[in-house]
Amino acid sequence: MNVLGMFCVRGFGVAGCRTATHARYLHSFPGITVAQIDEEVAKLLELKAQIGGDNVKHQFVLKTAKGTRDFNPKQMAIRERVFNTIINCFKRHGAETIDTPVFELKETLTGKYGEDSKLIYDLKDQGGELLSLRYDLTVPFARYLAMNKITNIKRYHIAKVYRRDNPAMTRGRYREFYQCDFDIAGQYDAMIPDAECLKIVHEILSDLDLGDFRIKVNDRRILDGMFAVCGVPDDKFRTICSTVDKLDKMAWEDVKKEMVNEKGLSEEAADQIGEYVSMQGGMDLAERLLQDAKMSKSKQACAGLTDMKLLFSYLQLFQVTDKVVFDLSLARGLDYYTGVIYEGVLSQTVVAPVSPEAQNGAASEESVSVGSVAGGGRYDGLVGMFDPKGRKVPCVGVSIGIERIFSIMEQKAEAAAEKVRTTEVQVMVVSAQKNLLEERLKLLSELWAAGIKAEVMYKKNPKLLSQLQHCEESGIPLVAILGEQELKDGVVKLRVVSSREEVDISRADLIAEVKRRTSEA
């Protein structure tokens, strides 16, 4: 069996030698085909299954996948309230909506996210296409535009995205989470759609009533120009940029250390960057930097700064400059941004309760601020990456990170001991005596036919008390009580749960009466 080995794979030989040795490796087995490798892999995996999988205790574990969670009815009620606020805002701004599949061809996502690509979930190769779960809604949107040759659209998309990140669930960070995206695609005059995106962040964070917030703004061109004039070599722009991106979580000293020690930047360059990234302001800062001896040497930076001034002039018209800060330390990580970038940050520091789910999160993280709840920017090159002829469609958009917002809303509801209704039942059909199930079902059917939200207990002979208790617990406002006397008289006893007031209503008037009383409430 092992004598006729078609080719052998050594346990440790290959690991250390990435590229050069591989060529030799291939060379020494010129007959190897992909099909043969696939076969070997399948056999090894079968062998693995035979010897007991990952060897851990094979007891069934009753849980959701790491970094994911269920939403119970109360959480769903809160979630829907948040969604409605956001969707209302998107619709107020005239957006249409689209939907795309939860997975894309793997190659659709390849090369779009820079260092974050390692966090993409891949599907198992079960024969057929290689697929990955979407990492955001922006790349699928760009793929959609290119595929359908759409050159302008204003759309929102609310859907789940997937990242194999280290979850910190008490801070509202999950591996499966919703994004609420609003994007404007099309060739338009500078900064008008960009200003609307910032206006939208301002409206949503105000409407959700999450306390004070700020919206930081910067521009990729200003960052790149800054790196250039500070002496960062061209090929280090992206990696230095992702180090700057850590300034909201790390002190400048540590960021500088990473630049110098890990990324090999000169101390001088790092210090010059340090000066710029401490700057914050508004239109005035943009004007000052346009006069700055170093900055003004970069054409890119000047283009970005001129647009920043224009942006602030529109933001003034939209009356949102109270919350918007031009902040040179803002450097969003994603590769695809080309112009303005922004981030909505809550000022409030939320102390999350330590839940049993928090086992994997460092304890010290629990009291950290919830931080960024919205982000976005301009990405003029992304659609062109998908178009066979490279035709560009300029885009700008914003993504609302609903999970963190949702965590806060949930805590607020809990703190206020707010009673959240999880159904909309208007009336419960109840019987006062035994053997009236059929009468209850008949009345129930009449109510449903009239569009009234109604229910019964699924018991032949439920106790009156337990039927009334159910109404109290789930906030049902009205009870329609049937007894032998009521049936004889052709009436229904209508009980108002809150006041315990009871009135006999004739069967013919019942529906109108229920509608009248529940539309008032």
Next chain:
Amino acid sequence: MNVLGMFCVRGFGVAGCRTATHARYLHSFPGITVAQIDEEVAKLLELKAQIGGDNVKHQFVLKTAKGTRDFNPKQMAIRERVFNTIINCFKRHGAETIDTPVFELKETLTGKYGEDSKLIYDLKDQGGELLSLRYDLTVPFARYLAMNKITNIKRYHIAKVYRRDNPAMTRGRYREFYQCDFDIAGQYDAMIPDAECLKIVHEILSDLDLGDFRIKVNDRRILDGMFAVCGVPDDKFRTICSTVDKLDKMAWEDVKKEMVNEKGLSEEAADQIGEYVSMQGGMDLAERLLQDAKMSKSKQACAGLTDMKLLFSYLQLFQVTDKVVFDLSLARGLDYYTGVIYEGVLSQTVVAPVSPEAQNGAASEESVSVGSVAGGGRYDGLVGMFDPKGRKVPCVGVSIGIERIFSIMEQKAEAAAEKVRTTEVQVMVVSAQKNLLEERLKLLSELWAAGIKAEVMYKKNPKLLSQLQHCEESGIPLVAILGEQELKDGVVKLRVVSSREEVDISRADLIAEVKRRTSEA
């Protein structure tokens, strides 16, 4: 390099020998660990990547994954209409809603779907847990109940599920598709929740106005009893059941052939089954079968038939017996059903247009009826499979298959040349002269602040005609026109798009006027 091979895997040796040889194989390499196998697999896959993946042309393909699709704004508008009808019905029946993650631990899904398990999408093993995409919403629901020790709930869940099926997209069959599930969990009196599920199917199919339909009902216990009295061996119940399930697509002769030739059933047994599965009726049929010489010998069948009678008595109260048929040929494939099962079937035969996406579907399939659009049943054992102590929670539910319904609605909209609005914009702010962008943005901001859905063109100096054209195309009812004269007079010229009527409205009255005119519409 190949001399020190820790162990060798031969190209063809292992494939033919599944279990017995594997033990020997292991025996001869007692030192192999799972970690070593993992390492080998990783190296082979890397090698595969080096030699060019699957060797097919490596051109970038601009498409969605096989069996999936995007929804454009028009489709989304129709989809939302369908969802609203369904959600309204679920809410009318007093349901709460929950949400679960799109993937589950692989073992959560294992052993729940019988022969269909091969259609489950697995995620790639990227280190960590083994995960699969959900195949339906029922198994995650049962997992949710067991995990949270919930013993009664009435909930709906609308979400996407995933099946690696052969897509027939023109018939509304996809690999990613929505299910709209309504389930009642809890220990209740027989057939009351079951009857409500059928009532819900009746209401939804009526409300959606999809033409005539029927709801077939049967019971797993009647099927199993029937198999027993017809002489089917116990261990063949499930496989014979899945053959019976094909009766809606295959003639009885072919089904019989499969039973006898493929599944090894005796011809006598098959013929007896054939007699029963041709029977259809209502309460009368249940009564007749309770007297049937053979059927009455099965305790199981009698229990099912007695419940069927009770079910029909409730269905009469709910006034839905016009569409419900007790049909002994109905045999839903899923393993987890234990009692009543049902399926909503449209009578209409839809001839789908042959779309370019239909490449993979057999041409002969195009004119087949859309068929089943709802299905469900009772599954009293599923939650117990997850509970550590095996505690059972009886459940019954129904799943609405939205994609097929959606295909029909889309075709209807197309056939009626219906103009579907994809935004809700009430007023477009327009300028009649140049250099009025700032004034437009200011007015726009005022409208947004008042909750009015409004937009502008993102151009400094758009042509009046192109602004008005945009309103016509996207169905915006009102235009707020700003010109130098209007600004001087403190008015806005309000234009009604449909009638082209124009009136000057003072700035102070504009918002009230827009609200008045758009609430009328």
